[in-house]
Amino acid sequence: MTDKGFFLFDGQSLPYTTGQTIIQAATAAGHYIPHLCYRPEFPPHGSCKLCSVKANGKFTSACFEPVTDGMKVESETEEIRAYRKRVVQMLFAEGNHYCPFCQQSGNCKLQAVAYHLGMEDTHYAHQYPRRELDASHPDVMIDHDRCILCELCVRASRDVDHKEVFGVSGRGIHARLVVNSPTGLLGDSRFSASDVAAHVCPVGAIVPKRAAFATPIGQRRYDVHDIGELKDPPPEREPPA
Structure with a gap:
């Protein structure tokens, strides 16, 4: 063969x-x-x-x-593009994605895919889940509003960093990213800004502190390129100051 x-x-x-x-x-x-x-x-x-x-x-x-x-x-095909658009619309409706106010706007793959698919509205009623911000770590924060439960950080922390900092708990609308620490806070875990898990988030859920506007909005990766034109580069992450 x-x-x-x-x-x-x-x-x-x-x-x-x-x-x-x-x-x-x-x-x-x-x-x-x-x-x-x-x-x-x-x-x-x-x-x-x-x-x-x-x-x-x-x-x-x-x-x-x-x-x-x-x-x-x-x-x-028209059928598959329509299906993908519905998937993205559900992700927007199930989370709290306010793109104009998100520091990852222009570097977010969810936002970029929505533009690529021609999404103009979310179609579904927004769920507005109550989620918290974890800013306990000195260099990185977790904005649970943006998390899409892709589990890239889970896999990176487990398989590459060998720390198993992240996991997912709950089901459906109640599913959420959790941190393996005594308090459940990132600042009390073994997580480091140099971990691979700190740099794989495709959205604005795990982001470095003090680096939000190192690249101005309008000049970011997906501000100037349709995501379909790129060879799937890793998401941009500015190093902590």
Whole structure:
């Protein structure tokens, strides 16, 4: 069996290597599939469902589904774009995302994907959950209003930093990011601003202090580029002053 082959991606023949997922093969060929909880350095998680595509006529997560020879993948159809827009709208409605007042505006992947998909309203009634700000750490704060439960920080802290600082507790609208410390506060945990977990948040939930406007609004990554034009760079994080 060959270790390489070809599959159809929105009607275009693309190469792949055995073992690659759809999102890996598509990204390698220069095609963007919207996603939030996926990063190539971590095993796929599949929580956001934003990378959903149709593979041989069936909906599946592009971050999980391995490519097979001759597979027909549909990604940029009207049906799939509408589905992705609804996913993003639900994320906005389930949290407290006030983009004009968020210090990550212009560097936020959720905001950037919303623009990319042409989202003009949230469609769903806002839930307005009551969430707190944790500013107990000297260098980093957690704004739970922005958290989308992608668990990137959970995986980074567990698998890379080997500290297991973060976890997720509860279900549905009551699910929230929790901190492994005696008080439940970040300042009383083993967390450090140099941890990988401090730099993987795709939104404005885990952010450094004293660096909010180091890059002016209007000049930030997604202010000047559509997210689909970029090769999925890591989110910008300014180092603490």
